[in-house]
Amino acid sequence: MEGILLDISSALFQPFSIGSLTLPNRIVMAPMTRAFSPDGVPGPNVAAYYRRRAENGVGLIVTEGTLINHPAAGSHPDWPNIHGEDALQGWSKVVDAVHKAGGRIIPQLWHIGMMRNIGDPPNPEVRPIGPSGLSLSGVQVTEPMSDSEISAVIDAYAQGAANAQRLGFDGLEIHGAHGYLIDQFLWENTNRRTDRYGGDLVRRTRFAAEVVAACRRAVGPGFPIVFRFSQWKTGHYTVKLAENPDQLAKLLAPLTDAGVDMFHCSTRRYWEPEFEGSPLNLAGWTKKLTGKPTITVGSVGLDGDVVSSLSEGKGAQATHIQLLMERLENEEFDLVAVGRALLADPEWAAKIREGRLSELIPYTPEALNTLV
Structure with a gap:
């Protein structure tokens, strides 16, 4: 088994370049x-945590979600911020530690929108915001976001992007998945707006595209921008933003035009x-429809999906990834994000490479x- 895996795994350890960024291999640490x-x-x-993954051969680290200045x-x-002097100094040390270990690292820019409950810290007096003020279950919690609120949030994303570049990160990822703020604009169940930010599928992409475009203006050309999206939402695992390839193409085109370099396709x-x-899979279709490189993710290295394992109160065994290697060899996608398997074992990449x-x-x- 170990010898077979090493023969198949050659594609996983080939270098990859995007914009100004060159990666030594195709392994990505998923944001957690x-x-x-x-x-x-x-x-x-936190610096030591990410450094350990870098020194054990992870090609690209995507940090946990970092909160924009809102x-x-x-x-x-x-939860870490991507604004404020103390937080930025902390991230600067994380970046230095990862780079000294030979790694590459990008932050994930995050706003949770209506996933926030009234009274939640760190600002309990502030009400949650969303395109229509609806929770993921459809309950009216607050008023829809005003145009000025939308503009302020877009500006905060751009500020986070500029901060990432200034700190020496190697790119950035925008979190547009799992039912958080950007995804709430994309999903018709949480976006009932009738203005330019709502309506059909293409109109619902406007907010996401404006966030991407603002980040692109902030960092200029060449600085990689990754956009993470998903069909499923937290607590709503059978949802699909796009029911077919034609709809997916319509969803992705405005994001590509706005400046996305790579899509991180969460399944x-x-x-x-x-x-x-x-x-x-979703990453395969996204690459085919956009021509952009993609990252696949979803229970990589585990013997079952993570969501089911957690809901049942159990873990998941590390398992071989022969099928993954074959699909990577066939260029269905370009990079492979590893989540819980890498969280539990900082040496996961090295062990896979060495057949251990x-x-x-x-x-x-x-x-x-x-x-760990």
Whole structure:
């Protein structure tokens, strides 16, 4: 088994370039919220956490979600900010640590929108915001965002992008998935607007496209911008923004035109086809329709999908990734994001490369309690 895996895995360890960024291999550390940054400031433990993945061969690290400069962006005092002098100094040390270990790192810019509850910290007096003020379950919680609120949030994304570039990050990722703010604009269940930010599928992409365009203006050409999106939403796992390839093409075109360099296509199980009649997954279809490179993700390196494992209170065994290697060899997608398997085992990439499969550490929910 180990020898076979090494023969197939050659594509996983080939270099890859996008814009000004060259990666030594195709392994990406997926963004995973950790809540170990008191008052929004990442400390030495966060720097060491990311450094360990870099020194063990991860090609690209995407940080946990970093909150943009808006009072309703988050709902936990220990989620890191991408604004404020102390937080930016903390991230500067993270970037230095990863670069010294030979790694590459980009922050994920995040606003949770209506996933925030009234009274949540760190700003309990601030009400959550969303395109129509609707929760993911359709409950009216607040008023729809005004034009001025929309403009302020777009500006905050651009500020986060500029901060990322100034700190020496190697690019940035915009979180447009999983039912958070940008995704709430994309989804018809949470976007009931009748102005230019709502309506049909293309009109619902306007906010996301304006965020991307503002970030592109802030960083200029050549600085990679990744856009993460998903069909599913937190608590709504069978939802599809696009029911067929034609709809997906319409969704992605405005984002591509606005300046996205690469799409990070979040699925629960990377091996599942996205549409009937084709084996392509979401990343495969996205690459085919846009011509842009894509990152696939979804239970990579585990023997089952993470959401089911967590809901059942159990872990997931580290497993071989032969099917993944074959699809990467066939250029269905370009990069592979590893989440919980890499969270539990900082040496995951090195062990895969060296064929040390018997040494892989299984993921268990307890891994969330520490920064290993």
